[in-house]
Amino acid sequence: EAGVVQSPRYKIIEKKQPVAFWCNPISGHNTLYWYRQNLGQGPELLIRYENEEAVDDSQLPKDRFSAERLKGVDSTLKIQPAELGDSAVYLCASSSPGRQGEAFFGQGTRLTVV
Protein backbone atom coordinates (compact mmCIF):
# COMPACT_ATOMS: atom_id res chain seq x y z
CA GLU A 1 0.00 0.00 0.00
CA ALA A 2 1.38 3.40 -0.96
CA GLY A 3 1.91 5.90 1.80
CA VAL A 4 1.03 9.57 1.78
CA VAL A 5 2.51 11.11 -1.36
CA GLN A 6 3.53 14.74 -1.57
CA SER A 7 5.02 16.80 -4.33
CA PRO A 8 7.24 18.54 -4.96
CA ARG A 9 9.87 17.47 -2.42
CA TYR A 10 11.69 20.77 -2.66
CA LYS A 11 10.71 24.21 -3.88
CA ILE A 12 12.69 27.43 -4.02
CA ILE A 13 10.85 30.59 -4.95
CA GLU A 14 11.33 34.30 -4.69
CA LYS A 15 9.25 36.22 -2.21
CA LYS A 16 5.91 37.50 -3.48
CA GLN A 17 5.63 34.53 -5.87
CA PRO A 18 2.86 31.94 -5.56
CA VAL A 19 3.51 28.30 -4.70
CA ALA A 20 1.38 25.20 -4.46
CA PHE A 21 1.86 21.85 -2.74
CA TRP A 22 0.02 18.66 -3.57
CA CYS A 23 -0.86 15.71 -1.35
CA ASN A 24 -2.39 12.33 -2.05
CA PRO A 25 -3.37 10.57 1.17
CA ILE A 26 -3.45 6.86 1.86
CA SER A 27 -6.41 5.24 0.11
CA GLY A 28 -9.44 5.14 2.35
CA HIS A 29 -8.17 7.79 4.75
CA ASN A 30 -10.89 10.39 5.07
CA THR A 31 -9.02 12.72 7.42
CA LEU A 32 -6.29 14.85 5.85
CA TYR A 33 -4.01 17.29 7.65
CA TRP A 34 -1.64 19.98 6.50
CA TYR A 35 1.10 20.84 8.97
CA ARG A 36 3.94 23.31 8.82
CA GLN A 37 7.22 22.41 10.49
CA ASN A 38 9.81 25.06 11.12
CA LEU A 39 13.40 24.04 11.73
CA GLY A 40 13.82 22.53 15.19
CA GLN A 41 10.12 22.71 15.96
CA GLY A 42 7.19 20.36 16.07
CA PRO A 43 4.57 20.22 13.32
CA GLU A 44 1.94 22.96 13.60
CA LEU A 45 -1.52 22.27 12.25
CA LEU A 46 -2.65 24.52 9.41
CA ILE A 47 -5.85 22.82 8.32
CA ARG A 48 -7.71 19.54 8.79
CA TYR A 49 -10.20 17.98 6.40
CA GLU A 50 -12.84 15.37 6.99
CA ASN A 51 -13.52 14.17 3.45
CA GLU A 52 -13.95 17.37 1.44
CA GLU A 53 -14.91 19.55 4.40
CA ALA A 54 -12.38 21.76 6.15
CA VAL A 55 -13.33 21.15 9.78
CA ASP A 56 -10.47 23.07 11.38
CA ASP A 57 -8.70 25.92 9.61
CA SER A 58 -8.27 28.19 12.61
CA GLN A 59 -4.47 28.22 12.25
CA LEU A 60 -4.42 28.86 8.52
CA PRO A 61 -3.24 32.40 7.63
CA LYS A 62 -6.15 33.05 5.32
CA ASP A 63 -4.80 36.26 3.89
CA ARG A 64 -2.22 34.33 1.88
CA PHE A 65 -2.86 30.62 2.40
CA SER A 66 -5.62 28.57 0.84
CA ALA A 67 -6.34 24.88 0.58
CA GLU A 68 -8.77 22.63 -1.17
CA ARG A 69 -9.77 18.99 -1.22
CA LEU A 70 -12.51 19.06 -3.82
CA LYS A 71 -13.29 15.37 -4.17
CA GLY A 72 -12.32 14.35 -0.66
CA VAL A 73 -9.15 12.61 -1.82
CA ASP A 74 -6.07 14.59 -2.80
CA SER A 75 -5.48 18.10 -1.60
CA THR A 76 -3.63 21.26 -2.60
CA LEU A 77 -2.19 23.90 -0.31
CA LYS A 78 -1.37 27.26 -1.86
CA ILE A 79 0.52 30.31 -0.70
CA GLN A 80 0.11 33.59 -2.55
CA PRO A 81 2.15 35.68 -2.20
CA ALA A 82 4.95 33.87 -0.36
CA GLU A 83 6.96 35.66 2.32
CA LEU A 84 10.42 34.92 3.66
CA GLY A 85 8.91 33.62 6.89
CA ASP A 86 7.00 30.93 5.01
CA SER A 87 10.21 28.93 4.54
CA ALA A 88 9.52 25.63 6.27
CA VAL A 89 8.65 22.01 5.60
CA TYR A 90 4.99 21.52 4.73
CA LEU A 91 3.79 18.11 5.83
CA CYS A 92 0.63 16.35 4.76
CA ALA A 93 -0.78 13.53 6.87
CA SER A 94 -3.85 11.33 6.77
CA SER A 95 -5.73 9.03 9.10
CA SER A 96 -8.44 6.46 8.64
CA PRO A 97 -11.98 6.32 10.04
CA GLY A 98 -12.02 4.75 13.46
CA ARG A 99 -8.28 5.22 13.97
CA GLN A 100 -8.62 8.57 15.64
CA GLY A 101 -5.45 10.57 15.75
CA GLU A 102 -3.15 7.97 14.17
CA ALA A 103 -1.68 10.12 11.45
CA PHE A 104 0.60 8.90 8.69
CA PHE A 105 2.84 11.57 7.24
CA GLY A 106 4.14 12.24 3.78
CA GLN A 107 7.77 13.13 3.12
CA GLY A 108 6.95 16.80 3.11
CA THR A 109 7.76 19.69 0.82
CA ARG A 110 10.70 21.81 1.86
CA LEU A 111 9.94 25.39 0.83
CA THR A 112 12.65 28.01 0.68
CA VAL A 113 11.60 31.58 0.00
CA VAL A 114 14.44 33.86 -1.06
Place this chain on the structure above:
Amino acid sequence: GENVEQHPSTLSVQEGDSAVIKCTYSDSASNYFPWYKQELGKRPQLIIDIRSNVGEKKDQRIAVTLNKTAKHFSLHITETQPEDSAVYFCAASHRDDKIIFGKGTRLHILP
Protein backbone atom coordinates in the same frame (compact mmCIF):
# COMPACT_ATOMS: atom_id res chain seq x y z
CA GLY B 1 -7.23 25.01 22.90
CA GLU B 2 -4.85 22.19 23.63
CA ASN B 3 -1.24 22.96 24.52
CA VAL B 4 1.46 20.30 24.69
CA GLU B 5 4.73 20.97 26.51
CA GLN B 6 7.69 18.65 26.00
CA HIS B 7 10.93 18.29 27.98
CA PRO B 8 13.83 18.17 27.61
CA SER B 9 14.51 19.80 24.27
CA THR B 10 17.80 17.93 23.98
CA LEU B 11 18.86 14.70 25.65
CA SER B 12 22.15 12.83 25.45
CA VAL B 13 22.49 9.35 26.89
CA GLN B 14 25.18 6.72 26.77
CA GLU B 15 24.46 3.78 24.50
CA GLY B 16 22.78 1.08 26.54
CA ASP B 17 21.32 3.49 29.09
CA SER B 18 17.67 4.53 29.30
CA ALA B 19 16.12 7.72 27.99
CA VAL B 20 12.97 9.39 29.28
CA ILE B 21 11.05 12.18 27.58
CA LYS B 22 8.18 13.90 29.35
CA CYS B 23 5.14 15.78 28.09
CA THR B 24 2.26 17.62 29.66
CA TYR B 25 -1.04 18.59 28.10
CA SER B 26 -3.62 21.16 29.05
CA ASP B 27 -6.97 19.87 27.79
CA SER B 28 -8.49 17.14 29.94
CA ALA B 29 -10.65 16.13 26.95
CA SER B 30 -7.60 14.78 25.10
CA ASN B 31 -7.79 11.02 25.03
CA TYR B 32 -5.13 9.81 22.61
CA PHE B 33 -1.37 10.34 22.94
CA PRO B 34 0.92 9.27 20.10
CA TRP B 35 4.70 9.51 19.95
CA TYR B 36 6.50 10.15 16.70
CA LYS B 37 10.13 9.67 15.75
CA GLN B 38 11.66 11.88 13.08
CA GLU B 39 15.08 11.17 11.66
CA LEU B 40 16.97 13.94 9.94
CA GLY B 41 15.30 14.93 6.69
CA LYS B 42 12.59 12.31 7.01
CA ARG B 43 8.92 12.23 7.86
CA PRO B 44 7.61 11.82 11.42
CA GLN B 45 6.70 8.19 12.05
CA LEU B 46 4.39 6.87 14.72
CA ILE B 47 6.31 4.61 17.08
CA ILE B 48 3.89 4.05 19.94
CA ASP B 49 0.67 5.47 21.30
CA ILE B 50 -1.53 5.28 24.35
CA ARG B 51 -5.20 5.94 24.94
CA SER B 52 -6.65 7.48 28.05
CA ASN B 53 -8.22 4.23 29.25
CA VAL B 54 -4.81 2.68 30.03
CA GLY B 55 -1.91 3.84 32.15
CA GLU B 56 0.99 2.11 30.47
CA LYS B 57 1.87 0.45 27.19
CA LYS B 58 5.04 -1.32 26.17
CA ASP B 59 6.49 -2.40 22.83
CA GLN B 60 9.89 -4.08 23.08
CA ARG B 61 12.35 -1.39 24.22
CA ILE B 62 9.89 1.49 24.27
CA ALA B 63 7.10 2.19 26.71
CA VAL B 64 4.70 5.01 27.39
CA THR B 65 3.04 5.95 30.65
CA LEU B 66 0.06 8.21 31.16
CA ASN B 67 -1.11 10.03 34.27
CA LYS B 68 -4.51 11.50 33.46
CA THR B 69 -4.88 13.21 36.81
CA ALA B 70 -1.65 15.12 36.40
CA LYS B 71 -2.11 15.41 32.62
CA HIS B 72 1.33 14.16 31.77
CA PHE B 73 2.72 11.29 29.78
CA SER B 74 6.21 9.97 29.17
CA LEU B 75 8.22 7.97 26.66
CA HIS B 76 10.77 5.50 27.99
CA ILE B 77 13.44 3.93 25.81
CA THR B 78 15.55 1.22 27.40
CA GLU B 79 18.86 -0.24 26.24
CA THR B 80 19.33 2.65 23.83
CA GLN B 81 21.05 2.01 20.52
CA PRO B 82 22.66 4.35 17.97
CA GLU B 83 19.63 4.08 15.70
CA ASP B 84 17.50 5.60 18.44
CA SER B 85 19.16 8.97 17.73
CA ALA B 86 16.42 11.20 16.30
CA VAL B 87 13.92 13.88 17.25
CA TYR B 88 10.95 12.58 19.20
CA PHE B 89 7.59 14.36 19.31
CA CYS B 90 4.77 13.75 21.70
CA ALA B 91 1.24 14.72 20.72
CA ALA B 92 -2.25 14.88 22.14
CA SER B 93 -5.51 14.35 20.35
CA HIS B 94 -9.18 14.80 21.01
CA ARG B 95 -11.94 12.55 19.83
CA ASP B 96 -12.31 15.02 16.95
CA ASP B 97 -8.94 13.98 15.50
CA LYS B 98 -7.14 17.27 16.08
CA ILE B 99 -3.51 16.39 16.85
CA ILE B 100 -1.35 18.90 18.68
CA PHE B 101 2.39 18.28 18.82
CA GLY B 102 5.05 19.16 21.34
CA LYS B 103 8.18 20.99 20.20
CA GLY B 104 10.28 17.86 20.13
CA THR B 105 13.25 16.31 21.93
CA ARG B 106 16.50 15.76 20.11
CA LEU B 107 17.91 12.49 21.44
CA HIS B 108 21.63 11.78 21.01
CA ILE B 109 22.93 8.30 21.76
CA LEU B 110 26.59 8.54 22.70
CA PRO B 111 28.98 5.69 21.83
